[in-house]
Amino acid sequence: MTTPxxxxxxxQLGYGDHVIVDGLNLDVLDGTVTAVIxxxxxxxxxxxxxxxxxxxxxRGHVLLDGRRIDRTPTREVxxxxxxxxxxxxxxxxxxxxxxxxxxxxxxxxxxxxxxxDDEDVVAEALSWTGMDQFAERTVDALSGGQRQRVWISMxxxxxxxxxxxxxxxxxxxxxxxxEVLDLVERxxxxxxxxxxxxxxxLNLAARYAKRLVAMRGGKVVAxxxxxxxxxxxxxxxxxxxxxxxxxxxxxxxxxxxPIGRRHRALEVVAADAG
Amino acid sequence: xxxxxxxxxxxxxxxxxxGQRGAVALRRRRRxxxxxxxALLAVAALASLAVGAKPIPLPVVWDAIFFPTGTEDGxxxxxxxxxxxxxxxxxxxxxxxxxALMQGHTRNPLADPGLLxxxxxxxxxxxxxxxxxxxxxxxxxxxxxxxxxxxxxVLVFVLGSLGRGxxxxxxxxxxxxxxxxxxxxxxxxxxxxxxxxxDAFRFWAVGSVAGRDAGTVVQVAPFLGLGLLLAAVNAPGxxxxxxxxxxxxxxxxxxxxxxxxxxxxxxLLTGAAVAACGPIGFVGLVxxxxxxxLTGPDHRWLLPASGLAGAVLLxxxxxxxxxxxxxxxxxxxxxxxxVGAPFFIALVRRRRPASL
Numbered sequence: 001m002t003t004p005x006x007x008x009x010x011x012q013l014g015y016g017d018h019v020i021v022d023g024l025n026l027d028v029l030d031g032t033v034t035a036v037i038x039x040x041x042x043x044x045x046x047x048x049x050x051x052x053x054x055x056x057x058x059r060g061h062v063l064l065d066g067r068r069i070d071r072t073p074t075r076e077v078x079x080x081x082x083x084x085x086x087x088x089x090x091x092x093x094x095x096x097x098x099x100x101x102x103x104x105x106x107x108x109x110x111x112x113x114x115x116x117d118d119e120d121v122v123a124e125a126l127s128w129t130g131m132d133q134f135a136e137r138t139v140d141a142l143s144g145g146q147r148q149r150v151w152i153s154m155x156x157x158x159x160x161x162x163x164x165x166x167x168x169x170x171x172x173x174x175x176x177x178x179e180v181l182d183l184v185e186r187x188x189x190x191x192x193x194x195x196x197x198x199x200x201x202l203n204l205a206a207r208y209a210k211r212l213v214a215m216r217g218g219k220v221v222a223x224x225x226x227x228x229x230x231x232x233x234x235x236x237x238x239x240x241x242x243x244x245x246x247x248x249x250x251x252x253x254x255x256x257x258p259i260g261r262r263h264r265a266l267e268v269v270a271a272d273a274g
Numbered sequence: 275x276x277x278x279x280x281x282x283x284x285x286x287x288x289x290x291x292x293g294q295r296g297a298v299a300l301r302r303r304r305r306x307x308x309x310x311x312x313a314l315l316a317v318a319a320l321a322s323l324a325v326g327a328k329p330i331p332l333p334v335v336w337d338a339i340f341f342p343t344g345t346e347d348g349x350x351x352x353x354x355x356x357x358x359x360x361x362x363x364x365x366x367x368x369x370x371x372x373x374a375l376m377q378g379h380t381r382n383p384l385a386d387p388g389l390l391x392x393x394x395x396x397x398x399x400x401x402x403x404x405x406x407x408x409x410x411x412x413x414x415x416x417x418x419x420x421x422x423x424x425x426x427x428v429l430v431f432v433l434g435s436l437g438r439g440x441x442x443x444x445x446x447x448x449x450x451x452x453x454x455x456x457x458x459x460x461x462x463x464x465x466x467x468x469x470x471x472x473d474a475f476r477f478w479a480v481g482s483v484a485g486r487d488a489g490t491v492v493q494v495a496p497f498l499g500l501g502l503l504l505a506a507v508n509a510p511g512x513x514x515x516x517x518x519x520x521x522x523x524x525x526x527x528x529x530x531x532x533x534x535x536x537x538x539x540x541x542l543l544t545g546a547a548v549a550a551c552g553p554i555g556f557v558g559l560v561x562x563x564x565x566x567x568l569t570g571p572d573h574r575w576l577l578p579a580s581g582l583a584g585a586v587l588l589x590x591x592x593x594x595x596x597x598x599x600x601x602x603x604x605x606x607x608x609x610x611x612x613v614g615a616p617f618f619i620a621l622v623r624r625r626r627p628a629s630l
Contacts, residue, residue, distance in 0.1 A: 054520050078526030085520040091571040094516075098572060105514060106526040158525065 005030050005162050005194050006051055006081070010060035013043070013050050013218075019058075020046045021218040028162075033188045033195045035209035037202060039239050043218040044198045045086065045166055051196065052083035052164045064162070078106035082160035084151055086167045086198075090139040096150050097135040100125055103157035125156040129183060145176030152183055156191075163187065165197035169204070177201065181208045206230050206253040214238050230254040304575045307568045311582035315363070318589035322359040323351055325593050327601045357488045362592050362606070363585045364491065364498055365483065365547045366557060370584020371505050372543040373558030374565065374577050378512045379536045380443040386559045387544040389447055390537070393553040394454040395426020396545065398461045400478055405464050405471045412486060415478055416493050416549045423545030429453055431537060441533060481554035481607025483592055494546040501542030502581075508536045509573040516571065554607050556614030557584050 006028040013021040021043040028034055028051075036044045049055045051062055053069045062069045069077055082103075090099055103125070104118040126132040129149045134142065139150055148168060155163055168184065169177040185208055187193040199205040205212060206226035214222040214229055216238045222229045231254075235241045241258055248255040323335045330338075330347045338348035339356070372387040380389070388394070399422025403409040409418065433449035435441040465472045511532035514522040519529050547554065565579040588606060591613055595604035 049520070052520075052524060054523050073526075074523070074528060075526035078524065081524075083520070083524040085518065085524075088518055088521055091516045093566065093570045094572075095570070098570075099517070102514060102517065102525065105510070108510075 003030055004028060004063075005065060006196070007063040007066075008047070008051065008060070009063065011047070011050060011057055011062070012059035013046050013055065014058055019218065021050070024060075024218065024220060026051075026213065026220065026223075028194060028196055030161075031188070031192055031194055032211060033184070033197075033209045034211045034213060035197055035199045035205040036213045036215060037199060037205050037238075038215035042215045042238075044215050046218075047215070048083075048164050048166050048196065048198050049085075052081065053077060054083065054085075075106050078158065078160070080160055081162040081164065082155045082158045083164040084155050084166065084168060087170055088151055090147075090150075092138070092140050094139050095136055096131060096139055096142070096153075097122065097126070099139055099150055100131075100153045100157050103154035103159075106158065121159060122157050125153040128156060129153045143176075144172050145179055148172065148176070148180050149183065152180070152187075156187070161192075162194045162196075165195065167198050167200060169199065169201065177204060184208060202230060202256045203248070203253075206255070207248065207251045226253050230256065304569050304572075304579075307579055308575070308582065311579060311586065314586045315582055315589070318586050318593070319359050319363065321593045322362060322589045323355045326350075326355065326596045327603070353487070357486060357491055358483050358592070359589065360488075361486050361491050361550060362483045362589045364495070365551050365554065366585030366588030367581035368498055368501065368543040368547040368584075369554060369557040369588070370561040370565070370580040370582070371502065371577050372540045372547070373584070374562040374573070374580035375505055375508065375512070375536050375540050375543075376558065377562050378516060378573055378576075379533065379540075380447060381516070382443065382447070383563070384559070385447070386555070387540055388454070388553065388555070388558070390450045390540060390544070391426040391430045391453040391457065392423045392541060392544040393548050394457040394461070395422040395424075395429075396420070396548040397475075397479060397553060398422050398457040399425070401461050401464045401471060401475055404474045405468055410474050412478075413489060413493075416490060419478075419549035419552075420494075420497070420545050423548055424541065426453055426457060427537070427541040427545070441530075441537070446537070478552045480605045481552040481610075482605040483551050483588070484603060484605070486550060490550050494550045497542045497546040497549075501539050501546065504535055504539035504542065505577055508532065508539055509577055512536060512573045516573075552607065554588070554610060556610045556618070557587055560614055560618050561587055 004027040008024055008026040011021055011024040012019060024047065026047075036047065038044045046055070050057055053062065053074070056070070064072065064077060064081055100122050101118065104121065107118065108114065123132070126135055129152055131146065131149050131153055134146065134150075139147060142150065152168070165184065168180050172180065181204055184195055184197065188195055197209070199209075210225065212222070212224065212226050212229040213220055214234060221238055222234050230245060232243060232245055235243045235256065242264055243256050243258045245254045246257055320332060320335065323339075324330050324332055328347075328350060330351060334347050335351055337343070338345070338351035342348055342352060369387065376385045376387050376389060377383055396419035399418040400415050403414065403418035409415065430446060430449045430453050431441060433453065434446035437445055465475055511522070511527050514525055514527045515529065515532055522529050522532070544558070561584045562576070562580045565576055565583050569575040569579045587610070591609040592606040594613070595606055595609040598604050598609070
């Protein structure tokens with residue numbers, strides 16, 4: 001129940017001479033939903049890419065179920081761990097069903113391209129995300145929210161226990177952000193998936209993740225349940241943001257209310273007057 | 275805790291039948307496209323055997339193929355038009371498949387197999403062969419052209435792989451453009467320096483399937499075959515690469531290996547085509563667009579459809595070239611440019627080409 005599925009051990013990551021993540025350790029426990037938060041350029045997407053073996057580590061390594069991920073055949077990894085990069089783009093004219101079917105790739109071989117099992121899994125993944133009625137539409141004809149649901153269907157058809165999502169809600173309006181995150185929550189509660197996602201919206205992160213990992217400058221600065229991580233001090237040190245934390249009236253999770261320049265000035269005036 | 279199977283909760287809900295029905299319809303349509311192209315290819319091949327300076331009726335063509343008796347018409351069909359037709363089919367398939375592979379790997383709808391420096395390399399070594407070694411036969415050109423095609427693409431691969439992260443579509447295209455420009459300049463310098471070389475070279479450079487005998491077909495056939503085999507192996511991987519490198523890696527596809535297999539297939543196919551017929555443009559650029567509009571972007575269907583459409587287009591252009599200025603002939607490379615350019619403009623005007 002509490003075995004780590006995914007572990008980062010003393011990771012150093014970077015491009016060229018530029019070190020982005022340094023000395024990072026992280027355990028992702030089975031059946032948990034973790035959100036990685038932090039300001040732009042803090043290395044959260046880089047970390048996610050390394051966890052998904054999409055980029056090499058410079059030092060340290062990533063373990064998947066106790067095995068070094070870079071020494072495990074990539075197809076074996078793909079049966080356990082799925083990843084959705086930020087803002088993926090489907091080729092024009094590709095149908096929803098065809099895209100989702102490509103999620104079955106790790107389970108196929110040259111002598112067994114397509115089976116009725118694959119057919120069933122794809123149909124289930126589509127009905128699970130409510131995209132079954134769009135199966136024969138082309139992906140480019142869908143709205144942003146529908147498109148993201150299609151990509152999640154593909155990840156679902158891949159049938160992995162662990163799912164890494166890089167900003168699954170970018171470019172979506174608030175209603176569709178909630179819709180996508182509701183789907184992620186069901187992945188966890190109904191299908192028992194372990195989810196790690198990078199999120200920009202702190203309030204949604206606090207609401208949908210049981211654990212927040214806050215990063216700054218390539219290091220983990222805070223790590224724990226939302227009500228412990230999302231504090232006014234943390235927001236100041238990690239995001240350079242003055243904010244108040246109130247209780248989310250719906251979910252009971254912390255809710256960030258940024259103050260901003262005008263109201264900061266008013267606060268000072270009010271304090272002086274008082 | 276961990277669900278062992280891939281199936282999420284809520285299995286077996288309605289929706290599965292709808293998905294399957296649509297998939298069946300799509301599969302049937304793709305199958306019809308392939309059958310239709312095969313039928314067109316048969317018609318084009320018959321026309322290629324029957325039409326020419328001396329028109330030969332179809333029944334005579336039929337007898338010449340299956341019951342050869344050594345009549346004059348029979349000899350024309352068997353020794354001239356059959357190798358020419360077979361070569362046209364082979365080269366058309368090669369260029370169509372290479373073009374679809376090239377556009378798939380570069381995710382660039384304007385990519386052409388010549389982008390890797392293959393044509394320029396072939397042209398340069400053919401000129402060297404003519405100028406320095408006095409080679410003047412088409413049979414001799416083939417090996418020079420093929421060696422040049424391979425050498426140029428190896429150079430492009432090496433230059434394009436120098437950066438960190440190995441070859442990417444962008445670095446390969448840049449290297450290809452640079453190497454092509456250099457080789458084309460050297461070729462022009464040699465050709466301008468020597469009139470005899472120019473005379474021999476200009477007939478090769480225009481691109482033609484005429485005057486090649488069965489020997490040429492045999493020479494390039496193994497490379498064509500290997501190229502087509504690698505292309506077939508490459509199709510599923512290319513489908514994943516089309517979703518982006520990260521998605522492909524995430525699905526367990528070795529991205530670099532897929533790229534290399536594709537690049538080698540493109541080189542073999544284009545190299546074989548250029549070696550046999552000289553540089554022939556437009557097929558590799560235009561045909562994949564037509565095929566894609568018929569089959570959609572799935573390379574397992576797109577590659578065969580592109581190959582068949584390429585063969586149809588090449589044969590049709592060759593037949594038209596024989597009719598237009600009868601009793602003389604117009605080389606297929608020229609006809610393709612004349613037919614291809616307006617066709618491509620029409621295609622772009624009708625609807626913008628699918629972005630990849």
